[in-house]
Structure formats: structure tokens, C-alpha cells
Amino acid sequence: MWNSIQCAVQGRSHVKDGIPCQDKTFYSNVNDVQVIALADGAGSAQFSHYGAETVTKFICSELSEQFDFYFAEEDGVIVKQQVMSGVIKCLQEQAAELKCEMKDLASTLLVVAVKEEKFIIAHIGDGVIGYLKDDELKIASQPENGEFVNTTIFTTSKDVLMTMKLIKGSLGQIRGFILMSDGTEVSLYNKKEKRLADVLKKIMKMSILISSDKIEEQLQQSFTLVVSQATTDDCSIAILMDDRDEFKGFMKLSHCEKCNLLKIESNSSKKRIKRYSDILLFLQKRQSLVNVARYIHLKPKYAKRYVQKLCELNLIEKTNHSCYQTLVKMN
Amino acid sequence: MDNNMLLRIEDLVNNPTPRVPICLCLDTSGSMGAVEGECVKTGETIYEDGRTWNLVTGGTSRIDELQKGVEQFYKAIRDDEIAVYSAEICIVTFDNKATCVLDFANIERQEVVPELKPIGDTAMGEGVNLALDLLERRKQEYKDKGVDYYQPWLVLMTDGVPNGDVSELNRAVNRTVEMINQKKLTVFPIGIGNETDMSTLNSFSPKRPALKLQGLKFQEFFAWLSKSVSKTSQSTPGESVKLDLEGIKGWAEL
Numbered sequence: 060m061w062n063s064i065q066c067a068v069q070g071r072s073h074v075k076d077g078i079p080c081q082d083k084t085f086y087s088n089v090n091d092v093q094v095i096a097l098a099d100g101a102g103s104a105q106f107s108h109y110g111a112e113t114v115t116k117f118i119c120s121e122l123s124e125q126f127d128f129y130f131a132e133e134d135g136v137i138v139k140q141q142v143m144s145g146v147i148k149c150l151q152e153q154a155a156e157l158k159c160e161m162k163d164l165a166s167t168l169l170v171v172a173v174k175e176e177k178f179i180i181a182h183i184g185d186g187v188i189g190y191l192k193d194d195e196l197k198i199a200s201q202p203e204n205g206e207f208v209n210t211t212i213f214t215t216s217k218d219v220l221m222t223m224k225l226i227k228g229s230l231g232q233i234r235g236f237i238l239m240s241d242g243t244e245v246s247l248y249n250k251k252e253k254r255l256a257d258v259l260k261k262i263m264k265m266s267i268l269i270s271s272d273k274i275e276e277q278l279q280q281s282f283t284l285v286v287s288q289a290t291t292d293d294c295s296i297a298i299l300m301d302d303r304d305e306f307k308g309f310m311k312l313s314h315c316e317k318c319n320l321l322k323i324e325s326n327s328s329k330k331r332i333k334r335y336s337d338i339l340l341f342l343q344k345r346q347s348l349v350n351v352a353r354y355i356h357l358k359p360k361y362a363k364r365y366v367q368k369l370c371e372l373n374l375i376e377k378t379n380h381s382c383y384q385t386l387v388k389m390n
Numbered sequence: 391m392d393n394n395m396l397l398r399i400e401d402l403v404n405n406p407t408p409r410v411p412i413c414l415c416l417d418t419s420g421s422m423g424a425v426e427g428e429c430v431k432t433g434e435t436i437y438e439d440g441r442t443w444n445l446v447t448g449g450t451s452r453i454d455e456l457q458k459g460v461e462q463f464y465k466a467i468r469d470d471e472i473a474v475y476s477a478e479i480c481i482v483t484f485d486n487k488a489t490c491v492l493d494f495a496n497i498e499r500q501e502v503v504p505e506l507k508p509i510g511d512t513a514m515g516e517g518v519n520l521a522l523d524l525l526e527r528r529k530q531e532y533k534d535k536g537v538d539y540y541q542p543w544l545v546l547m548t549d550g551v552p553n554g555d556v557s558e559l560n561r562a563v564n565r566t567v568e569m570i571n572q573k574k575l576t577v578f579p580i581g582i583g584n585e586t587d588m589s590t591l592n593s594f595s596p597k598r599p600a601l602k603l604q605g606l607k608f609q610e611f612f613a614w615l616s617k618s619v620s621k622t623s624q625s626t627p628g629e630s631v632k633l634d635l636e637g638i639k640g641w642a643e644l
Binding site for chain 1: 395396397398399401402403404405406408472535536538539540541574622624625626
């Protein structure tokens with residue numbers, strides 16, 4: 060079982076100039092193939108937001124249908140040629156429909172497909188592809204910019220086959236994959252050290268504990284208020300996370316696992332853990348702080364400490380009416 | 391609602407702002423001391439920069455206006471919230487020789503623009519070669535430190551005819567043209583006054599003609615330049631930054 064999370068927000072300069080968000084993401088789960096794709100439409104291409112959407116949908120469908128063929132093919136050039144001929148055909152059809160040139164649909168393309176224990180990665184242009192292995196975030200494919208930061212390779216570039224990156228392999232200890240556009244790179248990829256921000260590991264792990272809808276909602280909010288403030292460009296991210304450990308809910312965790320999740324000492328008292336558990340159970344229905352305090356028999360100022368800690372860990376959320384609600388799956 | 395954030399400012403990595411390296415390559419030959427506006431001849435003459443000049447009192451000299459323009463450029467960049475972190479400027483002057491009077495550094499560290507003084511001949515080739523060398527060195531420094539950068543800019547301003555070493559001039563033209571054709575350099579050749587050798591300036595710019603400054607509108611030019619820097623420093627891959635030709639009309643004749 061795999062979970063996917065996607066998020067794309069319009070850049071500040073695009074909001075100002077009335078240009079749509081040119082970053083697009085797509086996820087598909089067909090034929091037991093999980094695919095996430097992300098494309099960043101070229102700034103100067105008039106319809107690049109359409110182009111980005113088209114190529115993400117196409118590549119997800121193509122890899123779902125042809126995963127075994129592509130994985131078995133030893134010659135990477137043949138795979139690249141076949142993938143790109145499909146991409147180009149798709150873009151040509153769309154260009155005819157929109158009565159524009161194909162270059163008006165230019166975008167980057169990042170994709171990860173997983174089937175059973177196998178994976179395929181493809182990357183055109185900038186943006187970063189990372190993965191989580193042995194509890195460490197690693198880089199699978201770095202951004203392909205030219206010499207200058209505002210140049211890159213696009214799906215419609217002449218030399219796309221020369222620079223397109225293709226990787227395949229066995230999952231082994233890999234637990235998840237992450238795709239990001241260059242706008243997100245600014246905040247979440249250390250270019251000098253070629254390292255992804257540690258917070259991404261937390262987000263990937265949270266995707267197992269919390270429903271995809273909720274985590275996407277929080278991610279959208281974080282990207283709008285934090286990530287997109289560091290750049291004028293669109294920002295997007297797509298995550299695919301393995302849920303094979305089968306998190307059955309907070310109440311099924313051992314004492315030690317609960318301590319770990321709550322980031323408290325493993326020798327913490329059972330009473331303390333029970334208090335957290337009680338709050339999480341009680342907040343499965345939206346409640347005010349006063350009600351929480353009453354429920355766990357503490358004064359509100361002491362109950363607030365527990366509630367704040369759970370908020371910081373993103374296990375509960377504060378809702379619009381100064382109430383709180385549990386996010387983490389309980390049972 | 392801030393409590394619901396999955397990531398906070400302190401979680402973000404701190405990447406350096408991508409830089410736009412700009413070299414102002416300025417003619418400070420004797421002819422830049424030429425005066426326009428109301429002035430009175432003193433009756434004395436002087437031979438400099440290949441010709442005889444009447445000495446005058448009053449009026450406004452080209453070099454004074456250029457000095458004000460460069461200072462205005464720095465101010466405009468400092469006032470722009472994005473350009474101030476991305477633009478990096480160096481100033482090369484050329485007269486009898488080429489000199490780097492202000493080396494590349496963060497704008498905030500370049501507190502004072504050096505005083506420009508008109509003297510001697512017009513060693514333009516030497517000036518441009520030094521400017522290109524400094525731009526190359528700066529790019530290497532960016533690469534070594536893992537700092538992203540945009541295409542470098544060379545602003546070449548002159549009011550006369552080059553009279554330095556001919557082979558240096560030819561080398562400068564060839565290097566500049568090659569870099570422009572390889573999309574590795576943006577050049578702005580600007581002629582000042584009516585005596586500029588526009589054909590030489592044009593030879594530095596294979597893609598578009600050199601521009602001639604209207605009168606002494608240095609400040610208007612540098613205001614336009616700073617806006618263009620700001621626009622470039624916000625550009626994203628695939629976005630061609632179109633020069634605002636309407637904006638040029640205020641200070642240049644094509």
C-alpha cells in the first residue's frame with residue numbers, strides 16, 4: 060500500500076501578473092503501478108500550464124501500462140526514445156487543439172513509478188527527485204540547469220534525449236519518493252550541499268499517520284504561507300510513501316512506539332502517555348480547550364501544554380472556532 | 391491556525407540568492423570632460439584624447455553626469471528588495487589604461503562609488519578585456535561557492551573613438567561577440583554625445599544595434615537598467631526577459 064501527497068501553489072509573481080500556476084502534479088494507481096509525476100511549465104511558454112498538466116497525466120498512464128516493458132528493457136536509449144515519442148505526440152495533439160506551437164507547451168518533467176519491488180525514475184530539466192532509505196533522505200536526481208539559473212531543459216527542447224535522466228532498480232529499504240519543482244528547491248533543497256531539508260522526512264512519515272486529505276490541506280497551507288514566500292516562482296511537491304509497516308492507528312502502538320511518536324522520553328510514566336491518548340481519543344470529535352481540560356481533569360493552563368505539544372507534532376489541528384480535532388489515525 | 395503548519399520558516403534551508411553579475415565598463419578618457427549647456431570659453435586650449443579642446447567654465451560635463459548616473463544606479467538597486475540581494479556590480483574605467491576601480495562585492499559593502507576623472511586616451515579594447523576577465527573570475531567564484539547565477543551583463547559606455555592597442559580592441563570584440571552568440575553574455579553598448587564611433591560600438595553587439603544616449607540622460611538610462619536587473623533577477627527557467635523598449639525611448643535613440 061502506498062500513500063500519495065501532492066501540492067502546487069501559484070507563485071507570487073504569477074498572482075501579481077494574473078498568470079496561472081504552471082506547476083502541475085498527478086498521481087495514478089492503475090494495474091498495481093503507483094505513479095507520481097510533476098511538471099513545471101516554462102515561464103515564457105504561453106500555454107505551459109496545459110502542457111505541464113498533459114505530460115503529467117500522459118506519463119502516469121504510460122508507465123502504468125508499460126511498466127514491465129520499460130523495466131525489462133536493458134537499453135535506456137530505447138526507453139527514453141519511446142517515452143519521449145509519446146510525450147511529443149501528446150503535446151503535438153494538444154498544440155493542434157489550442158492552435159499554438161508545441162514550444163508553447165514546454166515544461167520540465169519528473170516522475171517515479173513503483174510496481175511491487177521495482178521502481179523507475181525519469182527526469183527532464185530542473186527540480187529535484189529524492190528518496191527515503193534507511194531513515195535518510197537521499198537525492199536520486201539533481202536539477203539540470205544550464206550554466207545560468209534561469210535556463211533548463213524542457214520536454215520540447217532539441218537535446219532532451221541527451222539530458223533526460225532515467226533510473227530503475229529494486230526498492231530494498233526505500234520507503235518513499237519525493238518530487239519538487241525549482242520554486243520548492245529554493246526552500247527545501249540545499250543547493251551547495253545537495254541535500255534535502257530534514258522537515259521533508261517528517262512530512263513523509265506524517266503521510267502514514269494522517270489521512271492524505273488532511274496532510275494535503277496542511278501542506279497547501281504551509282506552502283502558501285511559508286515556502287512560496289521565499290520565491291516569486293510557483294512551488295510544488297509530490298510524495299509517494301510506502302505504508303507497508305501498516306500503521307494500524309495510535310491506540311495499537313506499544314508504549315515505546317507512542318513515546319517515540321510523541322517525542323517524549325521512553326521511560327515516561329504510563330499516566331502521561333494515557334493523558335495524551337485520552338486527549339487524542341476525546342478530540343476525534345471537535346472540542347474546545349476547556350472541554351479537553353475538564354475531560355482529563357486538569358486546569359486549562361496545564362491541559363494547554365498537552366494540546367500545544369500535540370499541535371506542534373501535527374497529531375491534532377486547531378480548527379476555525381478555537382477548537383481542536385485529532386488528525387492522527389487512532390484505530 | 392499557524393499551529394497547523396506542517397513546516398515553518400526555521401525548517402527551510404538557506405540557499406544564497408542567485409546573482410546577476412554586472413560590469414560597468416566606462417570611458418573616462420579626456421573627452422568625457424567635455425561640457426554641455428551654458429559655458430564660457432577661457433581662451434585656453436588643451437590637446438588630449440586625440441584632439442584639441444577649448445577650456446571653458448560653467449556647463450555640465452559628461453563625466454559629472456555619468457558619476458551621478460552610476461550613483462543613481464546604486465541607489466535604485468539598493469531600494470529594490472530583490473535586486474539588492476542579487477545584483478553584483480564591478481566598475482572598470484578605461485582611459486590611457488584599463489583599471490578596475492570597484493571590484494565585485496555585495497552591494498551593501500560597496501558604500502561609495504569612486505570618483506570618475508576624465509584623463510588621457512580611449513583604451514576601449516583594454517577596458518572591455520579587463521571587464522570580461524573580471525566577469526569570468528566572478529562566475530568561477532560563484533561556481534566554487536555553489537551560488538547560482540544569471541547571464542552576466544556588460545555595460546559599455548563611451549563618447550569617442552577607441553585609440554588604444556588595435557589588437558586588444560579586436561580581441562575584445564571577438565571575445566564579446568563569441569560570448570553573445572553562445573548566449574553567455576548580455577551587452578549594452580551606449581554611445582554618449584555626437585562624436586562616438588557607433589560602428590565600433592555596434593561591432594560589440596551582433597544581436598541588436600548599440601544605443602545612443604539622448605543628451606546627458608545618464609540617470610534615465612541607469613534607472614532603466616536597475617529595473618531591468620530587478621526583472622531579470624526574478625526570471626525563471628524558460629522565461630525570456632524582454633527588454634522594455636518603450637522604457638528605452640526616454641533616454642536613447644536607436
